[in-house]
Amino acid sequence: EVVLTQSPATLSLSPGERATLSCRASQSVNTYLAWYQQRPGQAPRLLIYDASTRATGIPARFSGSGSGTDFTLTISSLEPEDFAVYYCQQRTNRLVTFGPGTKVDIK
Amino acid sequence: EVQLVESGGGLVQAGGSLRLSCAASGFRFTAYSMNWVRQAPGKGLEWVSYISSSISTVYYADSVKGRFTISRDNAKNSLYLQMNSLRAEDTAVYYCVRDGEWDSFDCWGQGTLVTVSS
Numbered sequence: 001e002v003v004l005t006q007s008p009a010t011l012s013l014s015p016g017e018r019a020t021l022s023c024r025a026s027q028s029v030n031t032y033l034a035w036y037q038q039r040p041g042q043a044p045r046l047l048i049y050d051a052s053t054r055a056t057g058i059p060a061r062f063s064g065s066g067s068g069t070d071f072t073l074t075i076s077s078l079e080p081e082d083f084a085v086y087y088c089q090q091r092t093n094r095l096v097t098f099g100p101g102t103k104v105d106i107k
Numbered sequence: 108e109v110q111l112v113e114s115g116g117g118l119v120q121a122g123g124s125l126r127l128s129c130a131a132s133g134f135r136f137t138a139y140s141m142n143w144v145r146q147a148p149g150k151g152l153e154w155v156s157y158i159s160s161s162i163s164t165v166y167y168a169d170s171v172k173g174r175f176t177i178s179r180d181n182a183k184n185s186l187y188l189q190m191n192s193l194r195a196e197d198t199a200v201y202y203c204v205r206d207g208e209w210d211s212f213d214c215w216g217q218g219t220l221v222t223v224s225s
Contacts, residue, residue, distance in 0.1 A: 034211035036152075043202055043218055044152065049211035087152055091210035094166045096142070096154035 002026055002092050004099035012107040019075040021102045023088035028068045032090055035064055035073045038101075039084045047086075048073065078104070109133040109214050111203045116219030123193050123223075129186040129203030129216055136184040140206040143177060143188050145199035146218075155201070156188065171197075195225040 003026040013019055023033065031051035036044040046055040048064035051071055061076040075082055083106050088099040115127040127143070143155040156177040157166040165177050176189040186203055200218040207213025 032210050034207075034209070036212075038152075043215040044212075045215070046207060046211055046213050049207060049213075050209040053209070055207075055211075055213060089152075089212070094157060094164075095168075096144075096157070096210075098152040098154065101151050 006099035021073040023071040029090040111216035113219040127188040142204040
């Protein structure tokens with residue numbers, strides 16, 4: 001099983017600041033890595049797939065990078081609605097794992 | 108508009124059974140593989156099960172293998188999860204989720220809460 005580790009667990013920032021979230025895989029997943037946003041009381045929403053491709057309707061301030069085992073989600077300038085929990089996810093041999101999440105909260 | 112609507116959640120005693128349903132609309136259901144993903148209260152996301160578009164392939168997380176059964180009715184645009192021998196640790200919101208590109212999950216239902224009392 002591929003284990004995903006996310007850091008930091010919590011990121012405290014102010015609106016307008018840049019957020020950098022990390023996801024590390026225990027073995028290479030090539031670029032088969034996705035990112036999701038989950039706001040309180042809501043279902044997760046796909047932000048990024050193929051490590052760096054924005055999903056439909058996702059603002060350009062969200063960007064993803066990385067390949068192999070190290071990945072980054074960057075939010076260039078935080079909007080009030082971006083304060084949420086972010087998860088990374090991969091599928092290898094049809095078994096899916098998620099990272100434990102990074103909470104981005106208001107400083 | 109793409110929609111996934113889950114139903115069937117509720118309170119059940121440990122050892123009991125429950126069947127979740129997911130009604131899909133707004134897209135060609137037969138073209139997509141589907142999944143169930145769950146989230147225990149205050150916890151992260153856990154993938155539960157996968158079924159291919161043709162129903163020929165299914166996969167399960169080790170935590171539910173032998174107890175849960177995923178199925179679909181392509182004529183009814185519906186996905187199901189039969190849950191048997193339920194345990195307290197199965198308590199979670201269960202999401203119906205569509206497979207997207209590059210092994211991502213591109214559409215999620217609003218979830219249905221399953222509570223297993225011990």
